[in-house]
Amino acid sequence: MSQSSVTRSTLLKDLRMEWRSKDAINSMLFFSLLVVVIFSFAFNPTAEESRQIAGGLIWVAFLFAAVVALNQTWARELRNQVLDAYRVSPAPPNALFLAKALGNFLFVVILETLMAPLFVVFYQLRSVGPVWQLVVVALLGTWALVVNGTFFAALSIRTRSREIMLPLILFPISIPALLAMVDSTTTILTGDGTPSFWLKMLVVYDVVFTLVCLLLFETVLNAE
Amino acid sequence: MTGNDSSADQPVIVLQNLVKFFGRFAALRDITDSFAPGRLYVVVGDNGAGKSTLLRVVAGLMQPSQGSMTLLGSQNVRDVAHRIGYMGHAPLLYDELDGMENLRYFAGLYGLSHDAVCRQAIQEVGLDPELERRVGQYSQGMRQRLSLARAVLHNPELMLLDEPFSNVDVHSARDMATVLGRVRDQGKTIFVVTHQAPLMEPVADEFVHMAAGQIVARETMRRPAEAAR
Numbered sequence: 001m002s003q004s005s006v007t008r009s010t011l012l013k014d015l016r017m018e019w020r021s022k023d024a025i026n027s028m029l030f031f032s033l034l035v036v037v038i039f040s041f042a043f044n045p046t047a048e049e050s051r052q053i054a055g056g057l058i059w060v061a062f063l064f065a066a067v068v069a070l071n072q073t074w075a076r077e078l079r080n081q082v083l084d085a086y087r088v089s090p091a092p093p094n095a096l097f098l099a100k101a102l103g104n105f106l107f108v109v110i111l112e113t114l115m116a117p118l119f120v121v122f123y124q125l126r127s128v129g130p131v132w133q134l135v136v137v138a139l140l141g142t143w144a145l146v147v148n149g150t151f152f153a154a155l156s157i158r159t160r161s162r163e164i165m166l167p168l169i170l171f172p173i174s175i176p177a178l179l180a181m182v183d184s185t186t187t188i189l190t191g192d193g194t195p196s197f198w199l200k201m202l203v204v205y206d207v208v209f210t211l212v213c214l215l216l217f218e219t220v221l222n223a224e
Numbered sequence: 225m226t227g228n229d230s231s232a233d234q235p236v237i238v239l240q241n242l243v244k245f246f247g248r249f250a251a252l253r254d255i256t257d258s259f260a261p262g263r264l265y266v267v268v269g270d271n272g273a274g275k276s277t278l279l280r281v282v283a284g285l286m287q288p289s290q291g292s293m294t295l296l297g298s299q300n301v302r303d304v305a306h307r308i309g310y311m312g313h314a315p316l317l318y319d320e321l322d323g324m325e326n327l328r329y330f331a332g333l334y335g336l337s338h339d340a341v342c343r344q345a346i347q348e349v350g351l352d353p354e355l356e357r358r359v360g361q362y363s364q365g366m367r368q369r370l371s372l373a374r375a376v377l378h379n380p381e382l383m384l385l386d387e388p389f390s391n392v393d394v395h396s397a398r399d400m401a402t403v404l405g406r407v408r409d410q411g412k413t414i415f416v417v418t419h420q421a422p423l424m425e426p427v428a429d430e431f432v433h434m435a436a437g438q439i440v441a442r443e444t445m446r447r448p449a450e451a452a453r
Binding site: 005006009010013016017020021076079080081082084085086087088089090091222224 | 283284285286287302305306308310312313314315316317318319320321325329330332333334335374
């Protein structure tokens with residue numbers, strides 16, 4: 001069996017299970033909605049102030065919401081010890097990792113698509129820079145969050161308090177990506193300069209961490 | 225060495241001074257033994273004797289702390305993973321999927337893409353492939369049967385079954401034991417860890433007794449078919 005076919009079948013299986021249970025997407029949506037509403041009441045910013053702070057608000061909201069989904073990533077594999085069935089099979093370990101990361105990427109992108117109009121309405125956001133650049137930042141930034149999140153969620157599945165362990169490991173290592181996401185978003189929204197440096201940094205971050213995660217995943221999967 | 229080098233006479237499993245520690249506790253203590261192909265072994269012993277640990281080490285789910293192991297002619301379990309079937313304590317099935325969806329997914333992990341294989345495996349354990357109920361709504365007996373179907377669907381040469389009859393009624397357990405006997409008759413090697421040894425007596429070839437992390441006795445059974453010969 002090829003890596004791509006196992007990745008595809010595992011991804012489709014996860015999407016089908018999420019479609020039926022809606023565990024991850026519902027909790028992510030509810031969480032982000034709360035953040036948007038609470039922050040808008042707490043700050044009540046003008047349009048100009050919104051452009052300055054929206055980058056930070058948006059990405060912190062998505063980061064916290066993504067953690068909710070990431071914690072669910074391996075929960076289904078631990079129930080009934082299904083992960084053991086994968087481990088004893090000849091299927092490549094990286095196919096499982098890629099499927100999980102792609103699944104989380106899809107879930108967070110769906111969340112971002114649904115939440116973006118709400119951010120625009122609640123914070124009166126109008127982008128001065130080109131909107132397509134925001135889409136690029138969103139895609140690169142989301143991958144940066146989910147690739148590490150999926151990996152560290154796998155790393156923490158054998159720990160007792162894995163819900164707490166995941167953000168403790170994930171947040172510090174996500175700081176460079178978060179910085180790039182926030183600064184490039186603010187740059188595009190305010191139109192002050194170009195985000196090219198931050199975009200390049202996000203690309204490098206994505207490539208490096210994807211490779212490192214792929215190299216180490218088999219060890220993490222088979223750790224006792 | 226690849227798994228294909230193993231001939232019919234070679235032992236399926238060779239264990240050399242196998243030791244497994246959990247912290248300072250030795251779950252397996254210096255096990256050296258070998259097991260012939262085409263036989264049904266029933267592993268029995270008290271709780272904590274090391275039965276499940278032995279099975280998990282052989283399946284490649286745990287690394288031995290010391291010693292070595294040759295499985296189907298290979299020292300690397302991953303090289304022969306496609307020739308091994310494993311059924312764990314838990315059902316190893318997704319509650320949110322129905323029986324066929326579960327088997328289709330696991331068949332894909334072994335490079336099998338035909339529904340016919342899954343249907344045959346489900347029918348072999350006495351379940352209905354058309355049943356659209358999700359596994360989460362199955363009875364314990366149905367889960368165990370489906371779990372057995374998952375373990376045999378890629379037609380493995382070596383099957384490692386950990387407590388396949390737990391929470392299963394006596395009638396269903398007898399049916400499952402009969403299925404295992406049929407699979408063994410096709411030349412497969414089967415290891416069954418169980419506390420319900422009497423259920424396996426009609427089909428077992430050998431009882432392997434474990435105590436305190438060691439194999440303390442092996443008792444060959446004389447089945448009716450052999451006795452008649």
